[in-house]
Amino acid sequence: MKKTLKVTDILALGFMTFAFFLGAGNIIFPPQAGQQAGEHLIPAMLGFLSTGVSLPLIAIIAVALAGGWKGLTRDLPSKVATLLAVLIFIVIGPAFAAPRAGLVAYEMGVKPFIADAGQLSLTIFSIVFFAIALFLSRSRGNLVDLVGKFLTPILFIALVALAVAVVVNPQDAIEAAKGDYVDMPFLKGFVEGYNTLDAVAALLFGMVIVDAVRSKGITDEVATRKYLICAGLIAAAGLAFVYISLFYLGATSGVIAGSAANGGDILAIYVAALFGPAGQMILSLIVLLACLTTVVGLLTACSEYFSSLTKWSYEKWVTLLAVICCVVANVGLNQLITISLPALFALYPIAMALVMLTFIRRWLPNPVLSYRVVMIVALSFSLIDAAKVAGFDVSAFRIIPLFDYGMAWLLPTAIALVITCVIGGKVAQQARQTA
Numbered sequence: 001m002k003k004t005l006k007v008t009d010i011l012a013l014g015f016m017t018f019a020f021f022l023g024a025g026n027i028i029f030p031p032q033a034g035q036q037a038g039e040h041l042i043p044a045m046l047g048f049l050s051t052g053v054s055l056p057l058i059a060i061i062a063v064a065l066a067g068g069w070k071g072l073t074r075d076l077p078s079k080v081a082t083l084l085a086v087l088i089f090i091v092i093g094p095a096f097a098a099p100r101a102g103l104v105a106y107e108m109g110v111k112p113f114i115a116d117a118g119q120l121s122l123t124i125f126s127i128v129f130f131a132i133a134l135f136l137s138r139s140r141g142n143l144v145d146l147v148g149k150f151l152t153p154i155l156f157i158a159l160v161a162l163a164v165a166v167v168v169n170p171q172d173a174i175e176a177a178k179g180d181y182v183d184m185p186f187l188k189g190f191v192e193g194y195n196t197l198d199a200v201a202a203l204l205f206g207m208v209i210v211d212a213v214r215s216k217g218i219t220d221e222v223a224t225r226k227y228l229i230c231a232g233l234i235a236a237a238g239l240a241f242v243y244i245s246l247f248y249l250g251a252t253s254g255v256i257a258g259s260a261a262n263g264g265d266i267l268a269i270y271v272a273a274l275f276g277p278a279g280q281m282i283l284s285l286i287v288l289l290a291c292l293t294t295v296v297g298l299l300t301a302c303s304e305y306f307s308s309l310t311k312w313s314y315e316k317w318v319t320l321l322a323v324i325c326c327v328v329a330n331v332g333l334n335q336l337i338t339i340s341l342p343a344l345f346a347l348y349p350i351a352m353a354l355v356m357l358t359f360i361r362r363w364l365p366n367p368v369l370s371y372r373v374v375m376i377v378a379l380s381f382s383l384i385d386a387a388k389v390a391g392f393d394v395s396a397f398r399i400i401p402l403f404d405y406g407m408a409w410l411l412p413t414a415i416a417l418v419i420t421c422v423i424g425g426k427v428a429q430q431a432r433q434t435a
Contacts, residue, residue, distance in 0.1 A: 003217045005227060013212060013227060014234025015152035016293075020205050021056060021235055022155070022242060023101045023294030025196040027108075027287060030243050031270070032263035033181075033192050034250025040177040040185035045247045047186040051193025053239045055352060056202040060232030062358040063206030064225040069305075072203065072358055075371035084350070085204075085305060091347060092201050093302035094321050096340040098295050099328040102129050103336065105291035106329075108264050109284040119330070126329045133292060134322040137299040138315060155289040156238065158282060163245035165274045170252035184405060191406045194344050198239070200351045202232075204301045211304065295325070342386040349382035349409040350375065356417075366424025370417060377416040381409035 005013070030048065037044035066072040073081035091097065106125045111117045180188040193199075206228060213227045249270055250263070257269040271279040303318035310317075328336070353374055357364075364370045385406050388394050400408045 003219075004223065005213070005216060005218065009216060010227065010230055011234065013209065013231045015156070015238075016212065017060075017205065017209055017231040017235035018238035019152040019155060019290070019293035020208070020297030021196075021198050021201065021239055021294070022290045023097070023104075025097075025100070026052070026198070026239065026242060027246070027267065027290055028104060028263040029192060029195045030246035030263065031250035031253065031266040032260075033189060034247035035253050035257070035260075035266060036178045036250075037181040037185055037189065037247070038175045038177040038251060038254070040181050041174060041247060041251045044177075044181055044185040044189035045244065047189025047191075048193045048247070049240060049243060050190050051348075052196045052198060052243055053236050055193075055199035055355070056239070057232050057236040058359075059199050059202035059351065059355050060206055060209075060235075061229055062355045063203060064228040064232075066358050067221065067225075068207060068210065069203065072354060075357075075361075075367045076375065077372075082309070086309075088200055088204060088347060088351070089302045089305055091340070091343050092197055092204065093298050094324040094328060096336065096343065097197050097201070098298045098302075098321075098325045099331070100336055100340070101291040101295045101298075102126055102325060102329040104264065105129060105288050108268060109287040109291070112268070112280055112284075123330055126326045129292070130295070130322045130326040130329070133295040133299060133325075134318060136292075136296045137303065137318050137322070152289075152293065155286065155293070158286045158289075159242055159245070162249075162271065162274075162282065162286065163241065166245055166249045166252070166270075169274060170248070171270060171273050172252045172255040174251045175254040187402075187405045187407070194348045197344065199355075200347050201298070201301075203351055203354070204305070205297060207304060208297060208301045299325070342390040345389050345406065346379070346382050346386040349378045349385075349413065353378040353413055364424065365421060369424050370420040373420045374413060374416050378409050378413045381412050384408050 033044060033048060034041060062072065063069075066074075069081075069085055073084065076084075102125075106122055106129070110125050111121070114121050176182075177185060209228055209231050210224055213224050218224055218227065246267070250266055253260075253266050253270050256273055257266040260266040260269060268280070268283060271283045273279075275282055299318050299321055302321055303314050306312070306317045306321075307314040312320075331339075357367075357371055357374060361367050381400070384394055384397050384400070384403075385408050388406070397403055397408060401411045402408060
């Protein structure tokens with residue numbers, strides 16, 4: 001008799017997935033995007049939801065259909081697939097995403113309550129924060145219970161309270177759009193969604209979710225795939241709810257938070273206006289829980305993968321990575337974001353190309369040819385976007401369509417796919433005629 005999960009277990013699995021995705025970027029970027037989008041709120045929000053919600057969901061489904069990372073990259077050389085996974089894990093783990101989550105937790109959740117906050121307070125907080133994340137990450141078999149049934153419901157209740165308050169009592173009228181949101185709100189929102197890192201993380205969180213399902217006694221591949229997709233749908237619904245409410249919050253913050261330096265400041269000012277002195281406590285709870293659950297997911301995913309490549313155990317890796325994250329977190333939030341943006345622009349197109357290929361693989365005449373050429377083209381042109389973000393002069397490539405929008409990779413990648421399909425089809429036809 002096949003074992004099945006109860007409805008409560010499925011919901012807990014979905015909440016756990018939602019909590020893993022909902023981290024620092026998901027909280028600090030939508031308010032600022034909403035404020036700048038202003039009257040163009042809807043198209044900007046739809047663009048952001050495309051990369052911040054739709055792509056992670058599609059990536060989770062791709063992982064489910066492919067049966068994991070090995071299935072996703074089976075048509076690539078094994079060493080290339082491993083190198084790609086290692087680079088993604090480093091970026092979403094110890095090099096950027098996990099330390100960023102710790103920094104946002106400090107900046108928004110703890111620093112406002114410290115009179116003379118300085119480097120020492122950040123260091124102490126980092127040690128405590130990542131020690132807690134390490135403790136939770138070491139309990140792999142209990143992740144669904146720890147995160148999905150306990151931490152996430154508290155987080156979600158706080159988010160619902162904030163969303164209802166924003167809709168019932170908006171602080172300002174929606175103003176005119178600013179910057180790139182005036183002429184290209186959808187595309188600007190689409191590119192801003194890169195900052196969440198969710199589409200890249202989804203490729204790797206899928207492995208953690210599969211392990212969580214199997215820890216409940218589910219061994220059937222079809223059932224595992226079904227529960228993975230269910231978890232992705234629940235997480236996507238939760239993320240969409242959060243983004244829509246935070247975009248609206250930002251759009252109605254033009255007067256009270258017009259001079260705010262970033263989305264975190266916008267959110268803090270707005271919550272204080274809504275709830276008064278208690279507002280900071282509510283915001284601190286939201287930020288601390290969101291960042292903590294994301295770090296737990298990232299540490300778990302990275303440690304499981306690295307332990308599969310080396311002789312080091314999962315426990316050793318998770319401890320090492322937690323220490324590295326703690327050290328990197330002391331660099332400072334603005335510096336970390338500046339340094340990491342080029343990596344995001346380089347990795348996101350690769351992740352999107354890989355997901356796209358996974359869905360159409362069965363119709364490709366020569367999957368090996370298509371995967372290798374398309375991935376090379378996506379990487380090559382994504383490096384142009386990354387170089388532009390890093391401040392290099394790449395104006396010579398301005399003739400490429402969508403260059404100004406940070407999407408120079410899109411059309412060349414699509415063309416590469418069409419060409420490989422044509423060539424692969426002709427090769428397959430010649431092979432049949434020869435046979």
